Amino acid sequence: MGASKTDSFSVEQNEMANLFKALSHPARIAIVEYLLTVDSCICGDIVNELPLAQPTISQHLKELKNANIIKGTVEGTAICYCLNPDTIAKIENHFGMIGHKLKNKCC
Amino acid sequence: MGASKTDSFSVEQNEMANLFKALSHPARIAIVEYLLTVDSCICGDIVNELPLAQPTISQHLKELKNANIIKGTVEGTAICYCLNPDTIAKIENHFGMIGHKLKNKCC
DNA sequence: TTGTTTTATCGTAATATTGCAATATAAAAA
DNA sequence: TTTTTATATTGCAATATTACGATAAAACAA
Numbered sequence: 001m002g003a004s005k006t007d008s009f010s011v012e013q014n015e016m017a018n019l020f021k022a023l024s025h026p027a028r029i030a031i032v033e034y035l036l037t038v039d040s041c042i043c044g045d046i047v048n049e050l051p052l053a054q055p056t057i058s059q060h061l062k063e064l065k066n067a068n069i070i071k072g073t074v075e076g077t078a079i080c081y082c083l084n085p086d087t088i089a090k091i092e093n094h095f096g097m098i099g100h101k102l103k104n105k106c107c
Numbered sequence: 108m109g110a111s112k113t114d115s116f117s118v119e120q121n122e123m124a125n126l127f128k129a130l131s132h133p134a135r136i137a138i139v140e141y142l143l144t145v146d147s148c149i150c151g152d153i154v155n156e157l158p159l160a161q162p163t164i165s166q167h168l169k170e171l172k173n174a175n176i177i178k179g180t181v182e183g184t185a186i187c188y189c190l191n192p193d194t195i196a197k198i199e200n201h202f203g204m205i206g207h208k209l210k211n212k213c214c
Numbered sequence: 215t216t217g218t219t220t221t222a223t224c225g226t227a228a229t230a231t232t233g234c235a236a237t238a239t240a241a242a243a244a
Numbered sequence: 245t246t247t248t249t250a251t252a253t254t255g256c257a258a259t260a261t262t263a264c265g266a267t268a269a270a271a272c273a274a
Contacts (some may be wrong), residue, residue, distance in 0.1 A: 053264050056264060
């Protein structure tokens with residue numbers, strides 16, 4: 001095969017897996033980090049920041065957008081990207097929950 | 108192509124991407140969740156918990172082990188798997204840092 | 215209008231992932 | 245020893261991902 005057996009798992013499990021898949025590439029990690037260093041959300045120069053061709057970056061941005069990790073709004077000719085705090089908080093809470101449960105364990 | 112341009116990014120960016128890649132499949136999310144529900148670390152029945160064949164689960168466990176998300180120690184015939192709190196904390200801190208930086212932003 | 219700039223999409227080649235049957239390995243039980 | 249039980253590895257087919265050249269689309273400038 002090659003396709004994940006998505007149907008065999010819960011909606012929540014698939015959601016979390018999709019969030020992590022969106023973050024499972026160094027270019028997308030770099031994009032998130034870059035968005036954090038920029039003061040405002042007004043961007044448009046991500047292509048110059050990364051050692052990848054423009055179509056490749058556009059594709060990575062699309063995946064981050066589909067996963068709701070970033071938001072993009074049209075700003076004239078350019079597009080303004082910024083991180084989605086809700087999704088970041090969602091992931092943060094997920095691991096906070098895991099960390100909390102782990103404290104009551106033998107590990 | 109198809110291979111990631113790993114060399115173009117920092118060691119840290121690749122490390123984080125690999126951690127997330129290990130968590131980017133619902134079966135591996137399910138394994139992590141199952142390990143959280145078990146009282147002790149003494150496991151050995153993960154195969155019966157998931158709707159996947161034994162070789163498939165063994166492969167998923169291997170990926171989680173390679174990413175240091177779980178630890179496995181031989182326990183006679185069975186193998187005892189448990190979560191690695193250090194790695195969980197590492198991811199938790201990563202998002203805590205992002206969340207903190209986001210608070211000083213326009214988003 | 216035409217040209218410029220910025221981002222998106224298409225098409226495709228190279229590579230990676232997923233899943234499992236078959237088989238192997240390792241440790242304990244009989 | 246042989247058998248049983250639990251986990252790992254191999255090999256392969258189906259599918260997904262990654263990267264980018266070529267091209268398109270959208271908004272503004274001249």
